[in-house]
Amino acid sequence: MNKPTTNRAGHPLDPYLRAERMPHIWCSGCGLGLVVNCFLRGLIQSRLALDKVVVVSGIGCAGRAAGYINLDSFHTTHGRAIPFATGLKLANPELKVVVISGDGDLTAIGGNHLIHAARRNADLTVLCINNFIYGMTGGQGGPTTPLTARTTTSVGGNIDQPFNIPYLAAASGAAYVARWTTAQVVRLQKSITEALLKNGFGLIEIITPCPTYYGRMNKQRTGLEQMKYYRDNSIIKSGIDPKHAGIEFNGPIIVGRFVD
Amino acid sequence: MTERKYLTGEFFMSGDDACAEGAISAGCRFFAGYPITPASEIAERMSERLPEVAGTYIQMEDELASLAAVLGASWGGVKAMTATSGPGFSLMMENLGLGIMTETPCVIVDVQRGSPSTGLPTLTGQGDMMQARWGSHGSYSIIALSPDSPQELYDLTIRAFNLSEKYRLPVLIMTEAATGHMYEKVIIPPMHEIAVVHRRKPAVSADEYLPFKPDADLVPPMANAGEGYRVHITGLTHDEQGYPAMTAEAQDSLVRRLVDKIERNRDDIIDLEEDRIDGAEVVVCSYGISARVSRIAVEQARREGIRVGMLRLITVWPFPEDRIRDISEQASAFVVPEVNYGQISLEVERCACGRAKTVLVPHMGGGVHSPATILEAIKQVAR
Numbered sequence: 001m002n003k004p005t006t007n008r009a010g011h012p013l014d015p016y017l018r019a020e021r022m023p024h025i026w027c028s029g030c031g032l033g034l035v036v037n038c039f040l041r042g043l044i045q046s047r048l049a050l051d052k053v054v055v056v057s058g059i060g061c062a063g064r065a066a067g068y069i070n071l072d073s074f075h076t077t078h079g080r081a082i083p084f085a086t087g088l089k090l091a092n093p094e095l096k097v098v099v100i101s102g103d104g105d106l107t108a109i110g111g112n113h114l115i116h117a118a119r120r121n122a123d124l125t126v127l128c129i130n131n132f133i134y135g136m137t138g139g140q141g142g143p144t145t146p147l148t149a150r151t152t153t154s155v156g157g158n159i160d161q162p163f164n165i166p167y168l169a170a171a172s173g174a175a176y177v178a179r180w181t182t183a184q185v186v187r188l189q190k191s192i193t194e195a196l197l198k199n200g201f202g203l204i205e206i207i208t209p210c211p212t213y214y215g216r217m218n219k220q221r222t223g224l225e226q227m228k229y230y231r232d233n234s235i236i237k238s239g240i241d242p243k244h245a246g247i248e249f250n251g252p253i254i255v256g257r258f259v260d
Numbered sequence: 261m262t263e264r265k266y267l268t269g270e271f272f273m274s275g276d277d278a279c280a281e282g283a284i285s286a287g288c289r290f291f292a293g294y295p296i297t298p299a300s301e302i303a304e305r306m307s308e309r310l311p312e313v314a315g316t317y318i319q320m321e322d323e324l325a326s327l328a329a330v331l332g333a334s335w336g337g338v339k340a341m342t343a344t345s346g347p348g349f350s351l352m353m354e355n356l357g358l359g360i361m362t363e364t365p366c367v368i369v370d371v372q373r374g375s376p377s378t379g380l381p382t383l384t385g386q387g388d389m390m391q392a393r394w395g396s397h398g399s400y401s402i403i404a405l406s407p408d409s410p411q412e413l414y415d416l417t418i419r420a421f422n423l424s425e426k427y428r429l430p431v432l433i434m435t436e437a438a439t440g441h442m443y444e445k446v447i448i449p450p451m452h453e454i455a456v457v458h459r460r461k462p463a464v465s466a467d468e469y470l471p472f473k474p475d476a477d478l479v480p481p482m483a484n485a486g487e488g489y490r491v492h493i494t495g496l497t498h499d500e501q502g503y504p505a506m507t508a509e510a511q512d513s514l515v516r517r518l519v520d521k522i523e524r525n526r527d528d529i530i531d532l533e534e535d536r537i538d539g540a541e542v543v544v545c546s547y548g549i550s551a552r553v554s555r556i557a558v559e560q561a562r563r564e565g566i567r568v569g570m571l572r573l574i575t576v577w578p579f580p581e582d583r584i585r586d587i588s589e590q591a592s593a594f595v596v597p598e599v600n601y602g603q604i605s606l607e608v609e610r611c612a613c614g615r616a617k618t619v620l621v622p623h624m625g626g627g628v629h630s631p632a633t634i635l636e637a638i639k640q641v642a643r
Binding site for chain 1: 329355
C-alpha cells in the first residue's frame with residue numbers, strides 16, 4: 001500500500017481512499033476534495049507507515065473527510081476531535097494522529113480544546129479547513145466569517161471580528177503553524193509532509209471554497225471564482241508574525257509557514 | 261512492571277482511593293479528568309499511581325475533553341477511565357452517547373453530590389441516577405453500578421472494567437460523596453486472584469473484518485487503531501462495515517442491537533444483595549449510601565416484629581425488573597429510600613405495577629437519611 005497504483009477507476013489515489021464510498025457528499029466546487037488529495041499526497045511523501053496513521057474528524061463537511069480515507073479513522077462528536085486524538089496518541093505513541101476538521105468545529109465549539117492542545121504541545125497534526133462558514137447546516141456565520149461578509153445568519157453583513165487562526169495557534173504554543181489556500185496545492189502538500197514529520201502540535205489552516213453558501217452569498221458564485229480570488233489575492237509571507245495575517249472581507253490572504 | 265507496584269493487603273482507605281486502586285487492578289492504564297469535588301481524589305491518586313504502572317494520566321481542559329480523550333485512549337487499545345461529579349457528568353453526556361454508539365469500552369465514575377446545578381459540592385446526593393439512565397440523547401441501554409462501601413468501590417471498579425470490555429460500552433459507577441469520602445478497611449487481593457476481562461479481538465483478517473458485525477452475544481469483536489484493520493468509526497448511524505447508513509433500516513438494526521446486547525444479557529450483568537425477602541411483608545429497596553443507612557432501619561424494624569426484607573441494587577442499570585415483579589407478587593409494599601426526590605422509586609413503582617405499594621423516602625441531599633425516618637416509613641406501610 002505504499003505506492004499509488006492505478007486501478008480500474010483510474011485515479012492514482014484510489015488505494016488510499018475508501019473508493020466504495022464514492023461518490024462523496026461534498027458539493028460541486030467544494031474544496032474539500034482538493035484538501036483530501038493534498039493530504040494523501042503529502043502523507044505518501046512523508047513515507048509514514050500507513051497502518052500507524054490515524055485520522056480523527058469532528059462534525060461538519062470537513063468532518064466527513066475521515067470516512068473517505070483508507071486509514072484507521074474516527075468521526076467523533078462536534079468539536080471533540082482534538083481531545084479524542086489526544087487520548088488516542090497518548091494511549092499508543094506509535095501512532096501518527098492527524099485531525100482533519102473544519103473551522104467551526106475546531107475554533108468555535110472546539111476552540112477551547114484547540115488552544116489547550118497547542119498549549120500542552122500535544123503531538124498531533126491538525127488540518128483546519130476554513131471556508132468562513134458553517135456549510136453542513138446551511139451557511140450560517142461563525143468565528144472565522146470575515147467582518148461584513150454575508151451568511152444565512154448575517155444577511156446584512158457579519159458584525160463580529162473573526163479569529164486569525166494561525167495567530168491563535170501560535171500564541172497558544174503550537175510548534176508548527178502554516179496557512180495555505182486550495183490554490184497553492186503544491187505548497188500545501190509540502191507543508192502537510194513537513195507538519196506530519198514534525199513532533200509536537202502542528203496546525204495548517206487551509207482556506208477552502210464553499211460556493212454553495214459562502215460564495216453564493218458573497219458574489220463568488222462558483223468554486224472556480226473562489227479559486228481565482230485565492231490565486232489573485234494570496235500573498236506568501238512565510239516567517240512573518242501571524243499577528244499580521246488577519247483576514248479581511250475580500251482582502252488579501254496572507255499565506256505561508258509562520259511557525260516552525 | 262514489578263509486583264510491588266500493585267498494592268496487595270489490607271488498607272485504611274477512602275472510597276475514592278479504593279476506586280483508583282480498583283482501576284489499577286483491573287488494568288486501567290489511562291485516566292483523563294478535570295478537577296471536581298468530591299471526585300478529585302480519584303484523579304489525584306491516578307496521577308500518582310499510573311506512572312508507577314507505565315500508565316498515563318492527563319488533566320484535560322474540561323469534562324467534554326476528558327471523556328473524549330478516554331474514548332480515544334480506549335481505541336488506542338488501553339483501558340481508560342474518568343471520574344467526575346454532577347456538573348461534569350452533565351458535560352459528559354455528549355461523549356457518553358458517542359461511546360455507546362461506537363461501542364467503546366471505558367469506565368465513568370460519578371461521585372454524586374447535592375444537585376441540581378452547582379448544588380452542594382462537598383455534600384452527598386444521589387440525584388444523577390436517572391441521568392445515568394437517560395442523560396444522553398437517544399434510545400440506548402447502559403450499565404451502572406452502585407457501591408455501598410470503599411471495599412465495594414474497589415471491587416465494583418474492577419467489575420465495571422470487566423463489563424465494559426465484555427459488552428463494549430461505557431460503564432458507569434454511580435457512587436456518592438458519602439461513600440467516596442468514607443474511610444474504611446479495604447482488602448486488595450493478590451493480583452493473580454483478580455479476574456480481569458479483555459475485549460474480544462477479531463478472529464478474521466482485515467479484509468474479512470466487519471467492525472460492527474456482532475457475535476452471538478450481540479457484541480462485535482474490536483480491532484484497536486494501529487492494528488492494520490483500517491476501521492472507520494463514526495457516531496453516525498452505521499452499517500456493519502462501520503460506514504454511515506442514513507436509513508431507517510440501518511437505524512433499526514443498530515439501535516436494537518445496542519439496547520438488546522445489554523437487555524438480553526441482564527442475568528449476567530445484574531447483581532443484587534437480598535436479605536430475608538421470602539415471607540417479607542415490606543421490602544426496603546435501596547442502593548449506595550442509602551442502602552447502608554436502610555440496613556439500620558431494617559434491623560430495628562425486625563426487632564419490633566415487622567417482617568421486612570432488604571433488596572440492595574448493586575447493579576442499578578439495567579434495572580432488575582423481573583426480580584421487582586416477583587417480589588411484588590408476595591410483599592405488600594416497597595420502601596425506597598434515596599437521596600433525591602424520587603428516581604429509582606419510579607422504576608420500582610413501574611415494575612411493581614400496583615401489585616405492591618411503592619413508598620418513596622426522599623432526602624433532598626446534603627446528608628443521608630436518619631434511620632428513624634426509614635423506620636417510620638416501614639412502620640407506616642406495615643400497619
